[in-house]
Amino acid sequence: MTVIEERSYIEAARREKLAALIERGIAPFGYRFERSHSAQEALEAYEEDGVEVSVSTAGRIVSMRPHGKATFVHIGDRSGKIQLYFRRDVLGDDGYELLKLFDLSDFIGVRGSLFRTRTQEVTIKVEEFQLLTKALRPLPFGKEDAEGEQHGGLTDPEMRYRQRYVDLAVHADVREVFILRAQVVRLIRQFFDGRGFIEVETPILQPIYGGAAASPFVTNHRALDTRLYLRIADELYLKRCIVGGLDRVYEIGHDFRNEGIDRLHFPEFTMLEFYQAYADYNDMMDVLEELISGIVEQVCGSLRIERFGKTFDFTRPWRRAGFVDLVRQHSGVDLATAEDGELRQRLRDRGEEAVDEWPRTKLIDEMFKTFVEPSLVQPTIVQDHPIEISPLAKPKRGNPRLAERFELLVNGHELANAFSELNDPDDQRRRFEEQAAAREAGDDEAHQIDEDFIRALEYGMPPTGGLGLGIDRLIMLLANRKSIRDVILFPTMRPKT
RNA sequence: GACCGGGUAGCUCAGCUGGCAGAGCAACGGACUUUUAAUCCGUAGGUCGUGGGUUCGAAACCCACCCCGGUCACCA
Numbered sequence: 001m002t003v004i005e006e007r008s009y010i011e012a013a014r015r016e017k018l019a020a021l022i023e024r025g026i027a028p029f030g031y032r033f034e035r036s037h038s039a040q041e042a043l044e045a046y047e048e049d050g051v052e053v054s055v056s057t058a059g060r061i062v063s064m065r066p067h068g069k070a071t072f073v074h075i076g077d078r079s080g081k082i083q084l085y086f087r088r089d090v091l092g093d094d095g096y097e098l099l100k101l102f103d104l105s106d107f108i109g110v111r112g113s114l115f116r117t118r119t120q121e122v123t124i125k126v127e128e129f130q131l132l133t134k135a136l137r138p139l140p141f142g143k144e145d146a147e148g149e150q151h152g153g154l155t156d157p158e159m160r161y162r163q164r165y166v167d168l169a170v171h172a173d174v175r176e177v178f179i180l181r182a183q184v185v186r187l188i189r190q191f192f193d194g195r196g197f198i199e200v201e202t203p204i205l206q207p208i209y210g211g212a213a214a215s216p217f218v219t220n221h222r223a224l225d226t227r228l229y230l231r232i233a234d235e236l237y238l239k240r241c242i243v244g245g246l247d248r249v250y251e252i253g254h255d256f257r258n259e260g261i262d263r264l265h266f267p268e269f270t271m272l273e274f275y276q277a278y279a280d281y282n283d284m285m286d287v288l289e290e291l292i293s294g295i296v297e298q299v300c301g302s303l304r305i306e307r308f309g310k311t312f313d314f315t316r317p318w319r320r321a322g323f324v325d326l327v328r329q330h331s332g333v334d335l336a337t338a339e340d341g342e343l344r345q346r347l348r349d350r351g352e353e354a355v356d357e358w359p360r361t362k363l364i365d366e367m368f369k370t371f372v373e374p375s376l377v378q379p380t381i382v383q384d385h386p387i388e389i390s391p392l393a394k395p396k397r398g399n400p401r402l403a404e405r406f407e408l409l410v411n412g413h414e415l416a417n418a419f420s421e422l423n424d425p426d427d428q429r430r431r432f433e434e435q436a437a438a439r440e441a442g443d444d445e446a447h448q449i450d451e452d453f454i455r456a457l458e459y460g461m462p463p464t465g466g467l468g469l470g471i472d473r474l475i476m477l478l479a480n481r482k483s484i485r486d487v488i489l490f491p492t493m494r495p496k497t
Numbered sequence: 498g499a500c501c502g503g504g505u506a507g508c509u510c511a512g513c514u515g516g517c518a519g520a521g522c523a524a525c526g527g528a529c530u531u532u533u534a535a536u537c538c539g540u541a542g543g544u545c546g547u548g549g550g551u552u553c554g555a556a557a558c559c560c561a562c563c564c565c566g567g568u569c570a571c572c573a
Contacts, residue, residue, distance in 0.1 A: 009542055010507050010524050067536090068529035087530065104523080117531050138523065140508040143534040151534055152509050152522050158565045159508095213573060259572045260498090353570085365573060389573075407573080414573070445572085496564070 014136050017101045021134065026098070028134035033058045033109035040079035046114040046122045055124060057082065058109035058132060060169070061102060062141050071099055072123075075108060078175065083123040084110055090127060098131075105135035105169075139169050161491050177479045177487060180299065184475060185252065187295050188272060197248040197274060202237035204230060204254070210453070211235030211392070213445040214257040217267075230256035233468065234273045235392065236453045239421060242275050242464050243456045250274035252471065263483045264413060266491060270471040279465035280420040281393075281404045285381055288408060288416055288467060289316045292379075292474075299478055307480045310377060312410065318379040323368065324402070326382060331371040335364060335386055336401065343367055359443055361389045376409040391431040391447060393419035408469075410477060418467035425457035 021028050036056040037045055045053050059075035059082075066072075069088040074081050088096040102108065112126040142153025153170060154160060160167040160174075167174050189199065207226065209216045211233030221228050234251045241249045255271045276283065296314045297303055303314045324335050333346055343363040344355045350370050358366070364386055376382070383406035384396055390403035397404070404420035422428050432454070435447035475487040485491040 008507060008524095013524060063533075065532050065535055066529085067532060070530035070532080072532045072535085074533080083533075085531075089530075115531095117533090119531075119533075121531095121533075123531085138507060140523085142509080143522070145534045149534085155509070156504090156565080158504090161565090215572085257572070260570080262569095262572085263567090265572060361573095369573085385573095417573070494564070 010138055011136060014103055014134070014138075017103065018134050018136065021101050021131065024098075026131060028131060030109075030130065030132040033130070033132055035109070038079040039075065039077050039082040042082050042114065042124065043080070043122050046116070049116060053114045054111065055114060056109065056111045057124070058107065060135075060139075061104050061106050061108060063143070064102075064104060066099075069096070071096075075110075076172075078179075080172075083117070083121055084112070084126050084129075085115075085117070085123050086126050086129070090125070091129075095129075102131065103135060103138065104141060105137070105139045106131060107133040107135075139166060141170055158493075161485060162493055162496075164490050174486075177475070177481065178489060180479050181471075181475045181487060183299060184295055184478065185471070187298060188252065188291070188471075191291050191294065192248075192250045192274060195248070197250045197276075198246060200238070200241055200246070200249045200251055201253070202231075202234050202241075202251060204256075206231050206237075208448050208450050208452075209233075210447050210450050212255075212257075213447070215259060215445055217256050217258050232257050234271065235466065235468070236450060238273055238275045238466070239461060239464065240453070240456045242277055242421075243459055243461045247277045248275070264473065266472065266484045266488060268492065269484070269488075272469040272471055273466065275421070275464055275466040277462040277464050280463065281383070281406055281418055281465055284418040284465040284467045285320070285383075285406060287465075288381075288418065288469075289318060291469075292408075295474075296478070305478075307477060308411065308482070310411070312378060312477070314379055318381055318408075320381045320383060320406075323382050323385045326372045327367050330375065331367060333367065335367070346371075357442075359438060359441065361438070362443075364389055373409065373414075374412045377411055380409050382407050382409060388434070390419065391435055392422055392428075394422050394424075395427075413473060414470070415473050415477075416467055416469040418465065421461070421464040421466045423457060423461040423463060425454050428457055429454050 018028050034056060035058050039057060039059060042055045042057050045055060047053060057075070057077070059077040061073055062076045062081060063074040064071065071086040073084040073086065075084060086096065086099055108129055109132050110124060110126045110129040112124040112128070114122055115125055117123050140152065140154045143151045145151065154166060192199070205219070205221070205228040207228060209229040209232050212235070214232040216229040216232050219228050219230065220226070232255055234253065234255070238249055238251060250272065252270065252272050254268055256268055259265060259267060261267065276287070293303055293314045293316055296305060305312050305314070328334050331346060333342065340360050340363060344358070347355045347363065347366055347370060352366060352370065355363070384399075384402040385393075385405045387393070387395055387401055387403045390405045393403035393405040395404070396402040406418055407414050408416040422431070432447055432449040436449055438446035439448070472484050472487050476482070476484060479487060481487055
């Protein structure tokens with residue numbers, strides 16, 4: 001009893017109804033219900049007045065308008081909403097009285113026939129109904145007026161992320177984002193399966209992390225008494241698959257990077273990586289264009305899409321531009337000849353601080369991010385990065401100071417990164433050693449030396465093109481969402497104390 | 498990590514220069530058989546993020562802390 005007294009008066013009222021239901025022998029948490037139609041299907045099944053169409057459907061009560069001896073209720077499922085009409089003279093006194101024990105958010109199942117109300121809304125005239133689940137907490141359903149304007153509802157971002165189930169239950173457009181996400185992932189799998197790729201799963205817990213420049217999460221395996229890292233990329237294991245003769249592989253999975261959180265970054269995110277033997281980075285550009293333009297067209301119905309108040313055109317071919325050329329055009333600096341001091345000065349002029357501690361690799365990267373990235377709105381392939389910032393890519397044919405690498409940028413954000421994969425084990429060892437030296441010098445995001453990976457390359461890896469694509473950022477673009485958290489179902493939050 | 502903004506009823510929010518903690522929706526009771534932000538009458542509902550301080554008096558002012566958002570930093 002004290003427990004109930006400590007609850008809010010609203011929950012207490014629902015608990016009282018729960019008790020009243022049990023007293024009447026009604027199970028408040030049902031087992032199943034046979035539906036003949038979803039809400040949407042029921043709306044479509046209506047023919048005309050006088051034609052009897054009987055339907056059984058179920059859903060959550062999202063609005064209720066009692067009028068004495070008749071009551072209007074809307075229930076919703078994933079397909080949409082439908083109105084129910086309960087009449088005392090149809091359901092009998094006892095049956096109709098039961099409605100008073102129902103609340104917003106309860107799940108019910110109904111059977112009845114379709115008709116149109118005076119206001120022309122297709123509605124089920126309920127002949128039988130049953131409670132399927134009693135909700136003990138109310139969902140904050142707002143109200144929608146005639147103009148479709150929302151009143152009330154749920155806006156607190158903290159609750160929307162912490163209790164995503166509430167956000168989903170209340171906002172159809174949030175459900176749409178995750179339905180779209182599932183559709184995109186399905187299209188990706190179809191794309192690669194249709195091209196002779198096989199989907200593989202590589203370790204998430206790794207004794208040595210690599211394949212990107214990032215800080216890892218560290219954990220411990222008790223039985224092996226060993227330190228393990230959560231992967232920051234799939235890359236090095238997928239290339240081992242190529243060494244082993246799998247020829248074309250892809251993986252869709254989570255990578256983990258122990259970094260800050262902002263609109264574009266989240267420590268646990270979804271990456272697609274694929275590797276194709278006997279291909280180079282030019283082939284990867286074609287594959288990527290085909291993949292992305294195909295998804296955009298199938299999901300959005302057009303290659304030109306309006307997002308974030310801009311128009312993006314994914315019609316092939318996309319613009320292609322050289323990394324060094326772009327930096328020269330936007331900053332006047334030639335990375336081939338510029339000294340570190342000049343780069344530092346240019347960045348300092350742009351308000352960057354702490355530039356004195358940055359190694360050259362970081363300076364190059366920042367030059368691009370600061371001067372070039374914001375201006376690349378339309379899909380752009382940026383290619384041929386300086387080799388020192390690309391330790392896993394082959395040198396460019398004809399210019400060994402550059403790497404056969406490209407990134408796809410859309411709306412000033414990196415979406416994908418690809419190489420002609422470095423397959424010379426001695427060169428790979430030298431690159432790792434440079435990385436190790438950088439680590440010594442304090443760059444704790446530089447690669448560790450992965451001896452097993454080098455050994456794999458020594459057995460011989462065919463020429464291979466590889467690519468990584470951030471799924472979350474792709475979904476953000478397609479779903480028109482500004483924050484990566486809006487495309488992740490349950491974003492980790494700091495625990496409440 | 499730094500700075501800015503926020504945390505008040507179940508939800509959305511107001512609360513001025515310190516003076517009895519409010520509204521709409523939701524809830525509860527009543528009326529109402531085609532309503533749809535239903536309407537009408539009535540009732541109840543609060544650890545004002547937490548802990549200290551100033552004051553006759555603090556939701557408001559001061560200090561510390563917690564949580565969220567944004568910007569920056571970090572982050573290919």
